Amino acid sequence: MNTGTTQQPTGLGGPAAVATAIGAGLLAGGLTAFGQAWLPDALRSLANSSGSWSLLAFALALVARHRGGAALSGFAALACMLLxxxxxxxxxxxxxxxxxxxxxxxxxxVAGPLLGAGAHLLRWSRGRAAIWGIGAISGVLVGEGAYGLLHIADTTYPPYWWGEIVVGVLLLLAAHAWRFRRWSTTATAALLTAAVAAAFVLAYSNGGTLMQLL
Incomplete structure (x- = not known):
């Protein structure tokens, strides 16, 4: 089984990839601010979800030709969404x-470069090298979905959190079909997803306290 990096046929160079991430990030961040007030209850969590930002950052990093550009794109996307x-x-x-x-x-x-580099690994690598990419993004989605159901289901729309978990699992299955092919590799990716999800729930559960201390 080939676990190395495959030939990289297409993709944006570092400056172009980062510029795209900056522009899309600023737009998404601005829309998030409006979405928190304008979206219906069933979709409002979309504008209060780090999973949606992380998924966009991951997608933007996929177009980068080189791993360094992808990592920087992930950071730039999240930072500009916040800005x-x-x-x-x-x-x-x-x-x-x-x-x-x-x-x-x-x-x-912390998360931006990891998501960006993970996107690059998922796109250009096969086998075990790619599990780090899908484990990162699927773990964030499953973790936030679990946090939503455990901690804020009474004040938000629970089907949204279930949907986020389903998307995380579907991405893992898509990676199996696209990159892994072997169920043993997919099982390892699922374990990494579970570990990232557990770390996310732990970090998010203490996020309010951390923000008060800062």
Whole structure:
């Protein structure tokens, strides 16, 4: 089984990939600020979900030709989503707290490059090297879905969180068909997904406390 990196036929160079991530990130962040007020109850969690931002950052990094550009694209996307969100809310008269800005900046610094590099591995690698890519994004989606059902189901729309879990599982199955082919590799990716999901629930459960301390 080939576990190395395959030949990279197409994709954006580093500057173009990062520029795309910056533009899309700013737009998505600004739309998030409006979405929190305008979306119906069944969809409002979409504008309060780190899973949706993470999935967009992951998708934007997929177009990068090189792993470094993909990692930087992941960071740029998340950082600019935060910037767009803060700027639009500021213009609307809803300033963001210092704790919120610092917490999500730290998340962009840590999670952004991991999601970006993971997207590159998933697209260009086969076998076990690619499990890190799908494990990262599926873990975030499953983890946030689990957190939503465990902690905020009474104040939000529970089917949204179930949907996020389903999307995470479907992405894992898609990676099996596209990259892994062997169920033993997919099982390893599922274990990594579970580990990331558990870490996400733990971090998110203490996120409010951390933001108050910052």
């Amino acid at each position: 767009g969100y803060v700027l639009v809310n500021e213009a609307r008269g809803y300033p963001s707290s210092t704790g919120l800005v610092l917490f999500w900046t730290a998340a962009a610094v």
